[in-house]
Amino acid sequence: MSKSEVALRKLNRPLRVSEANRLGIPPAALYALEAQGKVERLERGVFVATDLHPLKHPDLAVAALRAPQAVVCLESALFFHDMTTHIPSSVSVAVQRGDHRPRGTSPPVKAYSFSSRSYASGIETHILDGVCVKIYSREKTLADCFKFRNRIGMDIVLEALHDYCSGPRRVDELLRQARACRMEQVMRPYLEAVL
Structure with a gap:
């Protein structure tokens, strides 16, 4: 499990690319995790880990x-x-x-x-x-x-x-x-x- 995956799981919520960048997760890592199916793109620039519980809102x-x-x-x-x-x-x-x-x-x-x-x-x-x-x-x-x-x-x-x-x-x-x-x-x- 990469450092980016660990950081996303700890965060436990959707986040913007700019926020991920501030947390030390580069955009390239987010896109790589999306290609692997470990994160889902909710909207342009907004991602969430796929193994999180389903979002209510x-x-x-x-x-x-x-x-x-x-x-x-x-x-x-x-x-x-x-x-x-x-x-x-x-x-x-x-x-x-x-x-x-x-x-x-x-x-x-x-x-x-x-x-x-x-x-x-x-x-x-x-x-x-x-x-x-x-x-x-x-x-x-x-x-x-x-x-x-x-x-x-x-x-x-x-x-x-x-x-x-x-x-x-x-x-x-x-x-x-x-x-x-x-x-x-x-x-x-x-x-x-x-x-």
Whole structure:
């Protein structure tokens, strides 16, 4: 077993080529391990050891590695928080207006531009498959869904609202996030109907 293989197994998570290089694993060694079937390429520049346990959230982990400043939002955050039955076809991420928008095909990424105030509000950090992933809170996700209701569909928004109301809820925080997204007046009639 080579030093590169040992280092990858100790790391026990997906990693970028640049990160592997900093850890003393040259790109040529990664490509050689890929040819031997000992590592798998998840996406351009992102590798994982093949003998690791299956990843639970590979799309979110790869998206976070590709764009560490991006925050998982909308349908992807709903799916992560179990607030929808809809399976997203791409990873939805929020970026601050003016920042680099991540691109890629595996997994496909849909980037949304948020204002500074809206972007910074409600961010939670989760460790998924060994990768630090930023995801919006349940309340922030719901407020964002109302904001982008014409893009994602009102049926998904209403399902998420009913799911939110049937579980643990923090109405004060939800209203605070609605104000941050400038959606309080839009959301209030729906909240009064279900709460």
